[in-house]
Amino acid sequence: xxxNRDWLTVQLVEQLQERIENDQEIRSxxxxxxxxxxxxxxxxxCLRKSLVNSIPSLPPAIVSSTIGKALSxxxxxxxxxxxxxxxxxxxxxxxxxxEFYVASSEDDLDxxxxxxxxxxxxxxxxxxxxxxxxxxLRASLHEMTENALIHSQSDIPVLVGYRVLExxxxxxxxxxxxxxxxxxxxxxxxxHLGFDHQAIKEALRDGVSRLGRNRGGMGFRQVFKSLxxxxxxxxxRSGEGCIVMDxxxxxxxxxxxxxxxxxxxxxxxxxxxxxxxxxxxPLL
Amino acid sequence: xxxxxELARTLGSDLQGRLLGRKHYGQTCEILADVPxxxxxxxxxxxxxxxxxxxxNEMIVPLYRWAADPRNDLFPxxxxxxxxxxxxxxxxxxxxxxxxxxxxxxxxxxxxxxLIGSLDPVQRKTxxxxxxxxxITGAELERxxxxxxxxxxxxxxxxxxxxxxxxxxxxxxxxxxxxSPIIKEILING
Numbered sequence: 001x002x003x004n005r006d007w008l009t010v011q012l013v014e015q016l017q018e019r020i021e022n023d024q025e026i027r028s029x030x031x032x033x034x035x036x037x038x039x040x041x042x043x044x045x046c047l048r049k050s051l052v053n054s055i056p057s058l059p060p061a062i063v064s065s066t067i068g069k070a071l072s073x074x075x076x077x078x079x080x081x082x083x084x085x086x087x088x089x090x091x092x093x094x095x096x097x098x099e100f101y102v103a104s105s106e107d108d109l110d111x112x113x114x115x116x117x118x119x120x121x122x123x124x125x126x127x128x129x130x131x132x133x134x135x136x137l138r139a140s141l142h143e144m145t146e147n148a149l150i151h152s153q154s155d156i157p158v159l160v161g162y163r164v165l166e167x168x169x170x171x172x173x174x175x176x177x178x179x180x181x182x183x184x185x186x187x188x189x190x191x192h193l194g195f196d197h198q199a200i201k202e203a204l205r206d207g208v209s210r211l212g213r214n215r216g217g218m219g220f221r222q223v224f225k226s227l228x229x230x231x232x233x234x235x236x237r238s239g240e241g242c243i244v245m246d247x248x249x250x251x252x253x254x255x256x257x258x259x260x261x262x263x264x265x266x267x268x269x270x271x272x273x274x275x276x277x278x279x280x281x282p283l284l
Numbered sequence: 285x286x287x288x289x290e291l292a293r294t295l296g297s298d299l300q301g302r303l304l305g306r307k308h309y310g311q312t313c314e315i316l317a318d319v320p321x322x323x324x325x326x327x328x329x330x331x332x333x334x335x336x337x338x339x340x341n342e343m344i345v346p347l348y349r350w351a352a353d354p355r356n357d358l359f360p361x362x363x364x365x366x367x368x369x370x371x372x373x374x375x376x377x378x379x380x381x382x383x384x385x386x387x388x389x390x391x392x393x394x395x396x397x398x399l400i401g402s403l404d405p406v407q408r409k410t411x412x413x414x415x416x417x418x419x420i421t422g423a424e425l426e427r428x429x430x431x432x433x434x435x436x437x438x439x440x441x442x443x444x445x446x447x448x449x450x451x452x453x454x455x456x457x458x459x460x461x462x463x464s465p466i467i468k469e470i471l472i473n474g
Contacts, residue, residue, distance in 0.1 A: 106303050114298075139300045139334045146301045146338070206375060214379035216302065218337030218372065225368075 008036035008062060010235065010269075010284050013043045014260040020051065021261055030056040036067055037282050038098070038163045039235065039269040042174045045078035049156060049176050050264050067163055070098040078159040078174055095123040097164060104157035106149055109142070117141055120162045124169035128274050129230075136226030137169055137272055143219035144173040144268050151210060152177025152265060167274045170283060176265035180238040183210045196241030197257045204236070204243070204255075223270055233271040235284060237263060244284075286324040286393050288363075289315060292331035299335045305342030312343070313350055321357035322453060324393060324466055328363040335365070337372035344373070345380050352448050359450050359466050361385045361397060370400060377401030383449045385467060396469035399451075407449075408472060410442040411465075414452050419464045421457075 016026045036044075041062070048055050062068045063080060072080045079100065086102070093115055101116045103109065117138045124134040141162070148158040154177030162171040177183075181199035184190035187210045193199045202208050209217035223234065234245040234255070240262045245255040271283050291299065294315065295308045316325060329335065344362075351358040365373070365386050373384055383401035387394035403411060413425055420428075422440030443463045446452045451470070452463045 109301070109303065135334060139298075139336050142300050143336060143338060146303060150302070207379060216338070216341060218341055218375075219302075221372070222300075222336050222338070 006032060006034040007282050008033050008040040008044060008058070009282050010037070010039050010043050010237070013040055013047055016044075016055070017047055017261040017263070020055070027056045031059055033059055034061045035281065036062045036065060037284055038067055038161055038170055039172045039267065039284055040282075041067055041071060042078065042159060042161055042172045043237070043263065043267055045076070045080075045159065046174050046176050046263055046265060046267060049077055067098045067161075070096070070163075071100050071161065074100045074102050074159075076100070076102045076159045077156045078176065093118045093122055095119065095126045095164075097123070098162065100159065100161040101145075102157045102159055103145060103149055106146075108157075109146065109149070113145075116160075120169070120171065123162070123164045124272070127164045127169065128167040129169055129272065130274070133226065133230055133272065133274070134169065136222070137171070137270070140223040140226045140270055141171050141173070143222045144171075144270070147219045148173050148175040148177070148266065148268075151183045153183075154178070154265065166280065167277060168271065168279060168283065170269065170271040172267065172269045174265065174267045176263075179264060180236075180266050181241075184208070186210050187212050189213045196239030196262075197243060197259065198241075200236045200238055200241050200243050201255070201257075227270070227272055231273040231276045233269075233273075233283065235269040235271075236266070238266040239263070285320065285322075286326055287316070287319050288326045288328060288391070290328050290330065292329075297331060297333045299332055299339045299343070301336065302338040302342050305339035308339070309343045309346050309350075312347060316356075316358060319358060321355075322359075322455070324359045324361060325351070326361045326363045326387075326393075329366070329369075330364040330390075332366075335369045335372070337375065340369075340372055340376055344384070345376055345382065348380075348382050348384070348450060351450055359453060361387050361394070361466070362400075363387055363389060363394070373400045383451060385451070385470065387467065394467060396471065397467045398471045403472065406442060407445060410439070411446055411451060411470065411472070414443070414446070414463055415465050415468070415470060419455075419462045421460045421462045423460070424462075 019026050074086050075084050096119050121134040121138040145160050152175035156176050158175045160173050180203050181196045184199050189212050204220045207214040207217045236243045240259050242260050243255040243257050351360050362384050377400050385397040386400050387397035423436040425439040426436040447454050454461050454463050
């Protein structure tokens, strides 16, 4: 995995969060950033929303990057601007390097959403992914977004983003709702769960949702299916738990877990590469 | 009689998500509202590009329950499903104790189908008997299988179970209720 100290990665977001908890300054670190990953930028937005005290604004290098410009196009509490109108919705399905969508309810999964998700699939194809894989990723994007809208129980709209680069397509769905643990605990089938990482692992299994066992919970199946035989990286962060799977063998039980500082809601990042090529920039 | 529904044309080519599945379930019930009881409905997935488990859980599962309601009494067949979707349907069939008939074809009733879902040995033996003899009653099965030591009532109970699962149709013949296969050949574990 490419590491770059000047990049806003998910790892850096976790480190910044630890520094904030320890009353250490982060301003100079943020000011020196020169690039960002998609999940890094989105988790930074979730962190900003979750803190009582404000955290530094991101430097021009981030805001003017491809991902930064795309995020600036939509008003989002988790994005780079919280007010103002969204740019007119694109009706065309032309390919994009990066794009974001804000959804506050099921009604937002409308024709604009459909065009957005088609652009994602077409953009993924353009950088070298097979059509079947691109369409599978598009279905995964839909499932993860719908999951967030149904289960997050948050007034803050869900932020969805994608980006593509050299044989790689990536999307991220972020909410700052109740999180996976609280969602599953609301069902008696899962009231025994006590930790965020346990809840994430449970949620990744077939048929698991807060509606009960085998009464839904097919969304993650689509994610795993779309990455079958591809080189994928899956990252699921909720509360104080984080599960990462990397490679072609994306088995829930084999994912690595770590315990970052608590972040509300659920942040899902799905990365798909057509082969194990070294990325030119950090992906997470 | 049978009714053919092209899902790509009526519902769209992307059948994904729980919310859409719920909406499509309502739409499909409305489309089928005027179909006479006892008819076969062929849900044709030709030209459909995406089917997700979440969609099927909200559309296919309740549709089979709706079809089994005596007021509707319809017999769905899933036509031209792509093989990559069968795992989801197998799971749903298992979770909901349902069975689905999956066939290929363009027009008219297909002559063979694959069973998605599982039957216990007794149900399987009963279905085999219906497929072998065509229209048959519980009393006739008792007479044809004396070595089994199973009475007409027990055979009738098994036939009723298969009827509830939408695998055999039921008609009236005087005081009898004979059961018939929907399709001539069903591949179990196919």
